[in-house]
Amino acid sequence: xQTSTRTSAYNAIALKDGAIERCHSKTSNVGVIGxxxxxxxxxxxxxEEGFAVTGFDIDTTKIDVLSTSRSYIGRxxxxxxxxxxxxxxxxxxxxxxxxxxxxxxxxxxxxxxEYREPDLSFIIxxxxxxxxxxxxxxxxxxxxxxxxxxxxxxxxxxxxxxxxRGLSVSKGDPKANDVIFLAFSPxxxxxxxxxxxxxxxxxxxxxxxxxxxxxATALYGAIFHQTVAVSSTAVAExxxxxxxxxxCVNIALVNELKLLCLRxxxxxxxxxxxxxxxxxxxxxxxxxxxxxxxxxxxxxxxLSWKAKEYDFSTRFIQLAGEINMAMPYHMVDFIAETLNxxxxxxxxxxxxxxxxxxxxxxxxxRESPAITIIEVLQERGAIVSYNDPxxxxxxxxxxxxxxxxxxxxxxxxxxxxIVIVTDHSNYNYPEIVREAQLIIDxxxxxxxxxxxxxxxx
Numbered sequence: 001x002q003t004s005t006r007t008s009a010y011n012a013i014a015l016k017d018g019a020i021e022r023c024h025s026k027t028s029n030v031g032v033i034g035x036x037x038x039x040x041x042x043x044x045x046x047x048e049e050g051f052a053v054t055g056f057d058i059d060t061t062k063i064d065v066l067s068t069s070r071s072y073i074g075r076x077x078x079x080x081x082x083x084x085x086x087x088x089x090x091x092x093x094x095x096x097x098x099x100x101x102x103x104x105x106x107x108x109x110x111x112x113x114e115y116r117e118p119d120l121s122f123i124i125x126x127x128x129x130x131x132x133x134x135x136x137x138x139x140x141x142x143x144x145x146x147x148x149x150x151x152x153x154x155x156x157x158x159x160x161x162x163x164x165r166g167l168s169v170s171k172g173d174p175k176a177n178d179v180i181f182l183a184f185s186p187x188x189x190x191x192x193x194x195x196x197x198x199x200x201x202x203x204x205x206x207x208x209x210x211x212x213x214x215x216a217t218a219l220y221g222a223i224f225h226q227t228v229a230v231s232s233t234a235v236a237e238x239x240x241x242x243x244x245x246x247x248c249v250n251i252a253l254v255n256e257l258k259l260l261c262l263r264x265x266x267x268x269x270x271x272x273x274x275x276x277x278x279x280x281x282x283x284x285x286x287x288x289x290x291x292x293x294x295x296x297x298x299x300x301x302x303l304s305w306k307a308k309e310y311d312f313s314t315r316f317i318q319l320a321g322e323i324n325m326a327m328p329y330h331m332v333d334f335i336a337e338t339l340n341x342x343x344x345x346x347x348x349x350x351x352x353x354x355x356x357x358x359x360x361x362x363x364x365x366r367e368s369p370a371i372t373i374i375e376v377l378q379e380r381g382a383i384v385s386y387n388d389p390x391x392x393x394x395x396x397x398x399x400x401x402x403x404x405x406x407x408x409x410x411x412x413x414x415x416x417x418i419v420i421v422t423d424h425s426n427y428n429y430p431e432i433v434r435e436a437q438l439i440i441d442x443x444x445x446x447x448x449x450x451x452x453x454x455x456x457x
Contacts, residue, residue, distance in 0.1 A: 131162025292358020355422025
């Protein structure tokens with residue numbers, strides 16, 4: 001693994017030029033902090049392009065798995081991990097090794113607190129861990145989704161307080177010595193999307209100053225086919241929120257319309273299909289049992305929290321987030337009403353949940369509406385089982401503790417109700433309908449199957 005030699009008191013321009021040259025020649029040592037659903041794929045992309053990469057994570061279990069060329073993310077095969085290790089990839093929990101890096105990319109979680117306020121503890125702890133080991137000329141990039149101002153107002157002062165004496169973050173002064181460069185570049189991962197290669201997704205880059213922006217653009221330009229430089233870190237941060245809130249608002253719209261259509265006896269899926277024939281002015285979004293994943297359920301509340309600082313209420317955006325968060329509870333009510341119509345109480349009813357990941361064909365439970373649906377069903381006295389080919393068990397997460405194991409799809413007739421929460425492709429829906437007493441389909445997975453057993457919602 002190559003390392004960079006730096007001389008003290010190099011000015012910002014010299015440090016910037018050296019950093020850009022290393023990016024262009026792909027000799028930069030890249031450190032990726034946070035080896036989850038965003039960080040690990042990003043690390044592997046850098047490795048594919050010939051960069052030397054070190055992964056950092058506080059979870060020693062992940063380090064142990066990667067050290068034996070295994071994978072803990074379903075869409076990343078073990079052969080890819082083995083190939084990366086052959087090319088020099090190593091993972092560690094020793095943050096002192098950050099001093100050997102030219103670039104440090106932070107991909108840690110940014111969840112909400114129990115009061116729906118931003119939880120930046122993972123970012124703050126990461127910066128505090130790496131700051132004492134930073135050196136002049138290094139580029140620090142935050143990729144974690146967050147509110148506008150985080151990079152400048154939180155990350156920058158933490159770096160300067162924790163870094164060695166004499167080091168500071170570059171602020172555009174060409175004569176400044178011993179500077180660290182800082183940027184924000186939002187992740188744009190789309191788990192389960194195999195139609196678009198990672199390198200084909202344009203990369204947004206916003207630097208804390210022009211030098212930081214130029215280095216970050218050169219770095220990502222070496223692995224992405226298109227980079228889009230914006231004027232500031234705040235613009236880049238807001239861009240990510242806009243992308244996700246756009247989806248959140250439109251999904252909330254069709255979710256609310258779905259509830260109305262259920263009362264009116266109209267098939268919302270047929271409505272969306274008909275509207276989609278319009279060649280302009282309409283883009284289809286689809287209803288479901290709730291929103292999952294790290295970003296879309298969380299981002300509206302990040303922005304609404306920040307807006308309060310400016311005496312501004314993001315009523316429309318916050319309402320969309322609340323509508324989507326309420327959907328799992330609506331689904332439980334629908335399950336109870338449907339069972340009741342068949343003279344069966346929800347209490348002590350045997351309910352099978354099909355699919356628990358937040359999205360079809362992936363192994364990701366983050367913010368999955370299935371978790372809430374299971375918890376509420378259990379609170380209301382139902383006997384709940386689940387099946388998901390991507391999860392042999394559901395243990396304890398930040399917000400749940402279910403301790404359940406996947407049950408096989410045999411003897412489906414024993415269940416009072418089968419609820420399709422996640423429409424995985426490998427389910428045989430016609431066979432499931434044949435064997436079940438009652439199907440509640442929240443994803444239109446049974447479209448084209450005619451049966452009085454099916455209740456679509």
